[in-house]
């Protein structure tokens with residue numbers, strides 16, 4: 233892949249009303265019309281370029297939406313008040329009661345809970361499958377299946393989906409492939425690889441400053457408009473609209489996304505390689521030992537690297553908790569959920585972001601209790617970070633299989 237998303241994003245230009253280099257923020261919920269006829273046409277969706285009410289659309293949200301469409305190379309994109317707001321809108325738009333979804337079994341805990349528990353209200357059945365097993369995916373598709381859903385790089389196990397093959401399968405079955413690309417913006421251009429709909433939690437890398445939650449849906453113009461339809465659009469009617477002030481601040485942060493992603497990836501790759509040499513149980517898609525390293529290599533935009541997430545299995549929850557507390561004390565990062573911040577964030581997914589997944593299922597997925605998920609920060613001197621992390625690990629005497637750190 234070689235999709236130049238960041239160049240496309242940087243080529244977008246909007247000026248403020250006084251020629252400002254940033255667009256003016258639309259600080260209004262409602263918009264005036266000179267003629268009643270234009271208001272009616274706008275309501276009916278026949279007039280482009282007019283704004284009616286900010287739950288439907290607002291200039292600030294459209295600017296961010298256009299940047300998101302350039303990020304994924306889709307015709308259009310809508311932004312939402314959270315990643316879950318975007319995901320739930322897509323699922324409820326595509327499915328009717330009693331339909332069926334084929335979903336990867338390793339996904340974000342909130343998405344898992346939504347699919348597994350919430351959709352029961354509508355008798356929507358979900359088959360959770362190993363998304364890297366294409367035969368299993370195909371076998372699970374029924375005449376009622378309305379989508380294949382997966383994460384490009386999964387949370388928290390960092391499995392990599394083979395998007396071109398999944399897309400081919402979805403096309404044969406005439407169902408859309410919906411991909412959550414939150415873990416790998418810029419590194420993976422999911423839509424260019426065949427995803428029909430790409431969802432993002434902007435809360436993470438794209439905004440990158442851990443100061444708000446937001447989400448996006450990148451797709452065809454037709455699908456994005458359907459979500460906004462005043463009569464039956466899930467985005468419009470469930471109302472998870474992003475505030476204009478936030479849309480404006482996220483757009484400004486997005487302009488440095490390419491620099492940040494390269495640094496997150498460079499730092500994570502550096503730590504992963506050294507941890508592996510030290511005999512630690514590290515999982516990172518940029519390591520040749522990662523089971524899907526070649527899948528990722530074949531579909532990524534190489535200049536952005538393998539992303540900022542890595543996991544370390546330190547054997548037990550007690551060890552994981554003790555290590556995280558010590559690393560936080562040593563100012564190596566924060567014991568916090570979420571990702572994409574300038575500081576390293578770490579948490580034990582089994583008891584936090586994936587706690588919605590029952591324990592037996594966590595075990596069958598390989599999500600062990602001693603697993604720590606790291607979102608590696610933008611540290612300027614990553615070797616110094618490595619030495620400090622290693623010293624924490626040594627202090628605790630974390631044992632790993634037969635390898636004891638010296």
Ligand SMILES: *Cc1c(COP(=O)(O)O)cnc(C)c1O
Pocket residue numbers: 314315316317340342343383387412414415432433434435436445446447
């Ligand atoms: C955080 C996250 C979400 C949910 O996004 P919110 O902005 O918290 O609603 C969805 N998918 C993945 C992969 C995430 O990491």
